[in-house]
Amino acid sequence: MSTVVEKQSAANPFQAPRTAQNARRKASNIVIIFFSLLATAFAVTVLLYLLLYVLRSGLPYINVALFTRIPTPNGEPGGGLANSIQGSLILVGLASLFGIPLGLFTGIYLSEFGRGPIATGVRFLVDVLTGIPTIIFGLFAWIFIVVPQQSFSGLAGGVALGIIMIPIVARTSEEVLRLVPKELREASLALGATESRTILQVVIPAARNGIITGIVLAMARVAGETAPLLMTAFGSPFFNSDITQPMDALPLRIFNFAESPYQAQINQAYAGSLVLIVLILLTSFAIRWATGGFKQQR
Amino acid sequence: MSIQVENLNVWYGRSQALYNVNLIFEPLSVTAIIGPSGCGKSTFVRCLNRMHEEVPGASVAGEVRIDGVNIYARSIQPMYVRRHIGMVFQRSNPLPNRSIWENVAIGPRINGLAGGAALKEIVERSLKQAALWDEIKDRLSESASQLSGGQQQRLCIARALAIEPKIILMDEPCSALDPISTFQVEELIKQLKSAYTVIVVTHNMQQAGRVADNTVFFLQGKLIEKNKTEKFFSHPEKKETEDYITGRFS
Numbered sequence: 001m002s003t004v005v006e007k008q009s010a011a012n013p014f015q016a017p018r019t020a021q022n023a024r025r026k027a028s029n030i031v032i033i034f035f036s037l038l039a040t041a042f043a044v045t046v047l048l049y050l051l052l053y054v055l056r057s058g059l060p061y062i063n064v065a066l067f068t069r070i071p072t073p074n075g076e077p078g079g080g081l082a083n084s085i086q087g088s089l090i091l092v093g094l095a096s097l098f099g100i101p102l103g104l105f106t107g108i109y110l111s112e113f114g115r116g117p118i119a120t121g122v123r124f125l126v127d128v129l130t131g132i133p134t135i136i137f138g139l140f141a142w143i144f145i146v147v148p149q150q151s152f153s154g155l156a157g158g159v160a161l162g163i164i165m166i167p168i169v170a171r172t173s174e175e176v177l178r179l180v181p182k183e184l185r186e187a188s189l190a191l192g193a194t195e196s197r198t199i200l201q202v203v204i205p206a207a208r209n210g211i212i213t214g215i216v217l218a219m220a221r222v223a224g225e226t227a228p229l230l231m232t233a234f235g236s237p238f239f240n241s242d243i244t245q246p247m248d249a250l251p252l253r254i255f256n257f258a259e260s261p262y263q264a265q266i267n268q269a270y271a272g273s274l275v276l277i278v279l280i281l282l283t284s285f286a287i288r289w290a291t292g293g294f295k296q297q298r
Numbered sequence: 299m300s301i302q303v304e305n306l307n308v309w310y311g312r313s314q315a316l317y318n319v320n321l322i323f324e325p326l327s328v329t330a331i332i333g334p335s336g337c338g339k340s341t342f343v344r345c346l347n348r349m350h351e352e353v354p355g356a357s358v359a360g361e362v363r364i365d366g367v368n369i370y371a372r373s374i375q376p377m378y379v380r381r382h383i384g385m386v387f388q389r390s391n392p393l394p395n396r397s398i399w400e401n402v403a404i405g406p407r408i409n410g411l412a413g414g415a416a417l418k419e420i421v422e423r424s425l426k427q428a429a430l431w432d433e434i435k436d437r438l439s440e441s442a443s444q445l446s447g448g449q450q451q452r453l454c455i456a457r458a459l460a461i462e463p464k465i466i467l468m469d470e471p472c473s474a475l476d477p478i479s480t481f482q483v484e485e486l487i488k489q490l491k492s493a494y495t496v497i498v499v500t501h502n503m504q505q506a507g508r509v510a511d512n513t514v515f516f517l518q519g520k521l522i523e524k525n526k527t528e529k530f531f532s533h534p535e536k537k538e539t540e541d542y543i544t545g546r547f548s
Contacts, residue, residue, distance in 0.1 A: 115354065181391070183387055183389055183391035184391055184393065184394075185352070186349065186352065186385075186387060186391065187387070187391040187392075187393065187454070187457075188393075188404075188408075189349065189352060189377075189380065190347065190349055190380055190384075190385040190387075190458075191380065191381075191404065191405040191408055191409070191457070191458075191461055192377045192378070192380040192381030192405070192408060192409050192461065193377065193408045194377055197408060201404075201408075202393055205393075205395050205396075206393070206394060206395065208395070
């Protein structure tokens with residue numbers, strides 16, 4: 001084969017030789033490009049269709065009452081989802097209160113101090129936690145909070161969601177903390193800083209964007225959780241800011257209304273879906289803005 | 299400050315990186331450490347401020363006495379050693395999301411050396427010592443990552459000077475710099491010896507010849523030769539040294 005190449009290169013060294021190998025190479029190149037484009041197009045189409053569908057079905061029913069009123073009794077027109085929105089905000093806030101610090105410090109442990117069999121065990125457990133169906137966390141909160149309390153409660157819901165957040169925050173922060181170059185840690189240590197000071201003042205700030213991304217992802221994820229709330233927060237048709245009492249949440253309300261026989265409630269379920277998506281978007285933007293994330297990303 | 303190294307042995311896990319190193323560094327002088335890659339020269343300087351311990355699995359035996367005090371004594375904590383020894387690394391490592399000013403101020407702040415006006419003074423003096431002040435005095439609040447490579451390295455030198463050390467360790471400080479920045483840093487090294495004991499690891503023998511009073515040669519974890527730089531390069535005592543500086547080594 002080498003003789004063929006030489007013969008051709010004598011004429012024009014940049015002319016690709018007409019060998020079977022070269023044809024195969026070209027073909028596989030085209031096939032791979034084609035399939036990656038196809039897969040991307042498919043994925044984007046599904047997502048766009050979903051968004052447009054929710055937008056089209058929900059947007060006409062977005063009105064002031066949706067944000068100010070509570071649901072009406074079955075079938076009656078009007079009313080809104082104000083209590084569900086309030087409940088979702090409280091639940092996600094509560095979950096973040098538990099989930100973010102626990103997850104972040106687990107991530108710090110894993111990346112900075114975690115060596116040997118214990119850390120391997122913790123890492124494995126955290127990975128398993130990420131994969132567990134979320135309804136199990138609901139069950140956990142049900143057993144340990146709802147049953148002793150003899151009542152469904154927002155607290156139980158918040159705890160369930162918080163536990164779901166822990167592994168997500170822990171793993172993403174571990175990953176990004178590990179990416180912080182060794183040179184930065186050394187810079188700080190060489191100045192006489194202690195290990196904890198180095199982590200707090202140098203390593204975490206350097207990994208800040210990644211950590212925030214992990215936190216936002218985790219919040220978005222739990223904001224849409226329904227299953228664990230079924231047996232913890234349970235839902236409520238009224239305004240409630242008492243976390244010891246049952247509490248409504250947007251996904252719960254959507255779940256209930258989507259199955260309703262009344263068209264008005266189905267429409268509100270769509271409107272609620274749209275509100276949920278927009279709320280998640282707004283929260284993540286707000287967090288990025290408040291922590292200066294946009295400035296860094298130039 | 300004088301540095302006296304006695305019977306220093308260093309391991310990474312089970313593999314030994316340094317064998318029985320005995321060495322004395324004179325105060326207020328520049329010493330260059332040369333040798334091929336992997337000869338242990340970086341490991342050696344990192345033992346002088348106990349940074350070596352930050353590598354997992356690393357261990358040290360022997361003594362390093364700074365002004366007579368063994369820094370490996372049981373009662374001594376590494377961070378207190380490092381507070382008195384400045385270190386400059388191969389790749390400039392300014393803290394990326396802090397301003398130029400904060401990068402220099404962080405050392406004195408961590409160590410509680412100064413605050414307020416006194417801190418301002420330290421920062422300004424350090425930047426002047428590092429020959430960077432005139433270039434950046436109007437942009438102290440800008441991010442340090444905006445600086446050029448050479449400026450970043452001088453910023454790192456200023457940061458090391460700001461903790462008011464007596465000894466400065468430099469681990470191949472110019473290997474990532476262009477010739478002009480290299481020249482600036484070398485000039486700086488020569489000036490620093492009036493107030494500091496400077497130890498520079500370098501790949502570049504010409505650099506050793508230009509800046510150092512004494513030159514030390516390491517090979518395969520062993521100290522081969524230490525001599526006055528002039529003598530080291532003109533009349534080396536050991537055959538290995540001669541082979542290395544004349545490029546006959548493989």
